[in-house]
Amino acid sequence: MTSRQTYETRPLQCWGKAKEIRQNFYRDYAQAHEDGGLRWSGGAWTFGAIPCGLGDDVYSLTSEPYGASIAANKEFSMRCLEAAERAGYARDLCSYMRNYWGSVILDEYLWGGPFPKPDFIWQDHICCSHAKWYQVVCDHKPDIPSFCIDVAVGPTGELNDNKLDYVVGQMHDGIEWLEKVTDREYDDEKLIEAVYNECRSTSLWAEICCLNKAIPAPLEEKTMFSLYVLGTLMKHSKVVADFYEELRDEVAQRVQDRIAAIPNEQCRLMSDTQPPWGFLSLFRYLEEFGAISVGSLYTFGLIGMWEEMPDGSWGPRTTPQDRGIEIKDRDQALRILAEWNLSKPEWQHFYSPHLKTEMMVRIAKEWSLNGVLLHYNRGCEGLSLGIAENRLGLLEAGFPVMTFEGNMGDEREFDLARTKGRIDMFMETLGYKRSRKAGDRS
Amino acid sequence: MFEQLRDWEKNRHDYAKAWKERTGGKVLGYFCTYVPEEILHAAGVLPVRILGSHEPQDVTEPHIFGMYCPFCRDCLAQGLKGRYDYLDGIMIAQSCLHIRQAYTSWEKHRPPEFSYYLCMPNHVQSPRALPFLTGELAQFKAAVEEWTGKGIGEADLDRAIEVYNENRRLMHAVYQLRKGENPPLTGEEAMEMVIASQMTDKTEHNEELRKVLDGLPTRQNGRDTGVRLMIIGSEDDDTEFIRMVESCGATFVVDEHCTGTRYFWNEVEPRQDRLEAIAARYIERVPCPSKDWMERTRIRHILELAKQWNVDGAIVMQQKFCDPHELDTPAVRKALEGEGIKTLFLEFDVTVPLGQFKVRVEAFLEMFSEEDLFD
16 A cells, blocks of 8 residues: 655644753752752652642652653663662563662662652552552662552442542541641642642643544654653643643644644554653654554543543543532542542553453544554553453454564563564555655655 | 361362352352452352462463463463353452453453452551441442342351351461471461362361361371471462472471461451451451552561561562562561571462472572581
């Protein structure tokens, strides 16, 4: 199958701003103490809106994006992974976690200087590793007070008061704990503002992903990785919510002007789970076949919040503010925050892979896909959960699937040449020929 | 003395099928020891634990990615091969992600009459866990009542709690005898006893335990105790491995396994609200490492067992790829070694390389007699 169709492409105008937000995030965390601020560490999934009630000078380091950033620096990553192994930790554990631990054990921050020890840990427990991640950090950096919230109450469709009360109760306990360990008075107004921001940013991200239903797609997944990541850093911040609004407007304009992410889009794919971060060139390799990955449940649903629209399609979840809800107190804010996060698409498969398959099939249909690339990711026990069943489900629904094994954060477990070979064969099966070199957009 | 228990452990499927025929009751397979068996017993259902068969298999590759533990794949293989085709239902109580996949794939590809996913809380150290689990148990009880078509009254729950508590007390009594200088039973026999309890009607198991306890205190088993070992780690029903170690001049005198002490260590303490009493038992039990946070309470328990059972050394094992145990193993070994208890770490698969492990175990045991080398 060949096509001479070429589309106009153009860099994103807000790209520089995205980079700046990310750089500021890591800098602000490291420098927080200089002006008497606080530092906390916890996962990208954690309820980051809650520590906002401690003040405007409270900065976080989210552990998964930090582990991924380390992975992209192969030399430092290798030293981190080996440091974790020397300390006795198994090689098959989460590679973000091992990169993070290595940075702690070596006492080196990826962006220079010693590892900035957090003043407290604020985590949620989503997989077998999340709470225990920080037990190990505390083994190596004692005396960091830690709090973790269990969110394992079942899929969103089965949520009831008993389940919600469990999560919200822990949140209330967590706020009391935060006041105690920081000796600061908690400001509910700041919490409420953060909850509004989080709902706004995560709904906006889903809206941006929806724009990629267009043909040609205005964004390709490699670019989306650099944009969705802002949500994993501080989805509760006004900065990120405002940025996503600007991005949404720019991407909408690209759709209207038929500005494509790649000039020769012929074949539309999606991936799954975190990519091998040190080898994102794979996505450029796809372009040589006129293939584009338009996203994934991971890119769409880790940060994006979704709902079924009146026409039956998947669209951005309506925010509480858009529903006219005014948040009046702490309990209401926490209940909205808990319920909002428990509806996260990327969270549902923890209970059943078949829930994930349903969403993947929906994406495959609504985003007009020709095939699926499943990353059997040795680095993440949580997101690879049930992936083999997803493969069976997608095949049953009629979508061609290619699997490849790798690791998001440990380059020793990824074979680039072999993966490219698999892509060659997959694309051949789909009927696409390799026709140009990556980067050649003429 | 342990023949009946061994027979139940080895021929678990025959037992369950015969029980079903004899009683006309329903049999439910469960995947994790956080399942509140008391409620099932109260409903007249026989809960049996789903374990693997320790045979190489090729049926789970399309269903579970190979980076997950061999135990979960071995369990699923049993379902796909129809080894548990007498089950009327299956259930899981939320614990690790690995075993969850065995449940979800089994439910999809071998759908039973009844299946249930119980949201057992992970944050067992939170005061919020008890009311949450109590509520979840009420929902579970209602589901079981609907399935079996009969109500579960307070008297039924009281009776079940007492049967289960008695079972725990009896197994404790057997374990107490292992504290002696010459334990009257081997680690293999102890493991068979606990696994048998996971496969049989507890009233029958209790009856058998009472018989065992009649003769056990005076039993002479004609073997040297040798090095007093403890075994610690993830799911382990590999009796062949235990036998091999005990043939090398050692005896396992205690364990910290979910096929051992973690399964039966604490009882249900009476409360007005029976479901709350049951919930409290599962929240306060010796935790699986997947639930042992933020404080690692399990290590304190391990050290206490080692002290009370006068342990010389410990084999710390885990199923390959078992994240929760991998996250605890360095801390567990450090704590034991800090108390002067030597450790050997071994990673288990569906089958273990007995020859290679034997060499490592012998070398480990030699460390306990190093002074003899220079006599």
